[in-house]
Amino acid sequence: QQPVQSPQAVILREGEDAVINCSSSKALYSVHWYRQKHGEAPVFLMILLKGGEQKGHDKISASFNEKKQQSSLYLTASQLSYSGTYFCGTEDYSFGNEKLTFGTGTRLTIIP
Amino acid sequence: SQTIHQWPATLVQPVGSPLSLECTVEGTSNPNLYWYRQAAGRGLQLLFYSVGIGQISSEVPQNLSASRPQDRQFILSSKKLLLSDSGFYLCAWIRNTEAFFGQGTRLTVV
Structure with a gap:
């Protein structure tokens, strides 16, 4: 599930x-951000x-709450270059195979 | 260094025609490889993933198939394209828990 x-x-x-x-509705082992x-x-x-x-690096940071199966991405003092669509990704190790599933996406638009 | 190649960059195909998209990885061995599709303005949908030669896992039953004839080659195919197959197709592999993507193929079925 996505x-x-x-x-x-x-x-x-x-x-x-x-x-x-x-x-995520499933247990999270790790969370990627793209x-x-x-x-x-x-x-x-x-x-x-x-x-x-x-x-975090620069002004972008993230946190991971394993118990709540949630992660948050924080963008501070946003810059025009931050515009884009952000995806979280979660890894699933069912049956010993590594599967990377991405979230539904968030479109971020920064205006001057 | 490791790189991932995907081609072609754009493709316009008529409904009912076959499809073959190729992805190759350089500089590594036995990578986990993935095919994703992104419809316009939508998220990344996992289509297939492979952990080794001849090993394909399908996520969504559909008009597509995948094959891995060589360790660093991953192919996405269709015998007859549908309009709904249009989208942005991305090949990816994971190294040290980070995913790297090819440049993508924008497929338009007309």
């Missing part, structure tokens, strides 16, 4: 903050491997 992201879309002015949430620019392939942002882990 993780559900919220909100589906958000429009911000440059400099504002955003939070994107990712929820950003996709229009017409391009997704690009890896970060991965969280442990419950309670928080990670």
